[in-house]
Amino acid sequence: xxxYSRQREAILNVLRSTDTHPTASRIYEMVQQSxxxxxxxxxxxxxxxxxxSGEILSLDVGDGFEHFDGDISSHAHLHCRSCGCITxxxxxxxxxxxxxxxxxxxxxxLSCVVYGICKDCNQN
Amino acid sequence: xxxYSRQREAILNVLRSTDTHPTASRIYEMVQQSxxxxxxxxxxxxxxxxxxSGEILSLDVGDGFEHFDGDISSHAHLHCRSCGCITxxxxxxxxxxxxxxxxxxxxxxLSCVVYGICKDCNQN
DNA sequence: GTATCTGCAAATCATTTGCATTCTG
DNA sequence: CAGAATGCAAATGATTTGCAGATAC
Numbered sequence: 001x002x003x004y005s006r007q008r009e010a011i012l013n014v015l016r017s018t019d020t021h022p023t024a025s026r027i028y029e030m031v032q033q034s035x036x037x038x039x040x041x042x043x044x045x046x047x048x049x050x051x052x053s054g055e056i057l058s059l060d061v062g063d064g065f066e067h068f069d070g071d072i073s074s075h076a077h078l079h080c081r082s083c084g085c086i087t088x089x090x091x092x093x094x095x096x097x098x099x100x101x102x103x104x105x106x107x108x109x110l111s112c113v114v115y116g117i118c119k120d121c122n123q124n
Numbered sequence: 125x126x127x128y129s130r131q132r133e134a135i136l137n138v139l140r141s142t143d144t145h146p147t148a149s150r151i152y153e154m155v156q157q158s159x160x161x162x163x164x165x166x167x168x169x170x171x172x173x174x175x176x177s178g179e180i181l182s183l184d185v186g187d188g189f190e191h192f193d194g195d196i197s198s199h200a201h202l203h204c205r206s207c208g209c210i211t212x213x214x215x216x217x218x219x220x221x222x223x224x225x226x227x228x229x230x231x232x233x234l235s236c237v238v239y240g241i242c243k244d245c246n247q248n
Numbered sequence: 249g250t251a252t253c254t255g256c257a258a259a260t261c262a263t264t265t266g267c268a269t270t271c272t273g
Numbered sequence: 274c275a276g277a278a279t280g281c282a283a284a285t286g287a288t289t290t291g292c293a294g295a296t297a298c
Contacts, residue, residue, distance in 0.1 A: 005252090005253060005254080005296080005297090007253080007254075008253090023287090024287080024288080025287085037254095037255075038254085038255085039254070039255045039256065039257095040255095040256095040288095041254085041255070041256075041257090041288090041289080041290080042253080042254055042255070044287095044288060044289070045253085045254085045289090045290095046253095048288095048289090058186060060184040060185075060186045061184075062182060062184045062190075062235075064263090064286090064287075065287075066186075066287085066288085076220065076224075078224060078227065078229045078231075080229075081232075087227070087229075089223065089224060089227055091220070091223075096200065096215070096236070096238065097238075099213065099215075100200075100202060100213060100238050100240070103202065103211070103213055103243065104242070104243030104246060105202045105204075105211075105238070105240055105241070105242055105243060106240045106241045106246060107202075107238045107239065107240035108205075108239055108240045108241075109238070109239040109240070110236070110237075110238050110239070111186075111236070111237045111238075111239070112220070112234070112235070112236045112237075113234075113235045113236075114220065114221075114224050114229070114231045114233070114234050114235075115231065115232055115233040115234070115235070116224070116229055116230045116231035116232045116233070117229070117230045117232075118228070118229055119227065119228030119229060122228060122230060129271085129272090129277090129278060129279080130271095131278080131279075132278090147262090148262080148263080149262085161279095161280075162279085162280085163279070163280045163281065163282095164263090164280095164281095165263090165264080165265080165279080165280070165281075165282090166278080166279055166280070168262090168263060168264070169264090169265095169278080169279085170278090172263095172264090188261090188262075188288090189262075190262085190263085
């Protein structure tokens with residue numbers, strides 16, 4: 001909470017004030033509003049560090065981009081094949097975690113992505 | 125089942141006779157044993173077509189490689205952070221699917237990846 | 249002053265694609 | 274022969290990295 005550079009702080013703020021699961025370059029654009037001189041490389045480096053330390057989540061939905069999530073609570077992601085949006089849904093991981101342990105596997109994170117068509121796209 | 129090229133057939137065979145969730149280049153190596161002149165581009169093209177038509181599954185565990193799975197039945201994947209292996213675990217998707225529908229979301233596929241340490245790595 | 253982080257630009261590398269050729273029917 | 278698929282090699286593009294200068298303590 002203290003040793004953070006201005007840049008890392010700004011990236012965290014952006015991620016914690018949205019639920020849109022932005023990509024690195026989207027985050028870059030957003031952070032540029034407060035830090036116009038930040039570089040894309042710095043964004044990548046900090047996202048990687050934050051993800052490794054568990055402060056944010058990295059999410060791969062198979063669209064060729066890595067997405068990031070400031071919400072580390074247990075939830076599933078609904079990825080719309082039509083508009084590409086990613087929305088959250090609460091999900092109790094305990095059930096899956098306990099099943100996993102019967103395989104001798106020690107779980108630490110769960111990433112659950114449901115593919116389909118979102119509410120908005122269904123109505124059009 | 126009939127209009128398949130020799131190459132596509134070989135790729136399908138490789139995928140259906142393993143549970144190791146290989147990457148494109150690993151599949152390339154394996155298929156070369158029966159078709160030494162196959163090219164990597166062809167492997168990618170066929171994997172993409174087979175995945176689009178639903179005959180195989182594409183799996184992203186966030187290690188920078190796309191993995192492929194010849195088993196399209198409902199199951200979760202356990203990805204070991206230590207050795208990188210990916211093992212299967214049966215998973216009933218119905219529960220998650222019905223929860224998803226309450227969000228107005230029409231699901232078609234579920235991809236559940238559990239990250240952690242596998243049995244073998246735990247013992248070393 | 250040392251260790252860490254940054255901006256910049258070049259490098260990396262999995263994946264995609266253009267094109268001439270080969271296969272299939 | 275036409276249409277589809279292939280092999281090859283070059284292109285693409287998200288992500289990573291080297292390095293010299295800035296920043297923090």
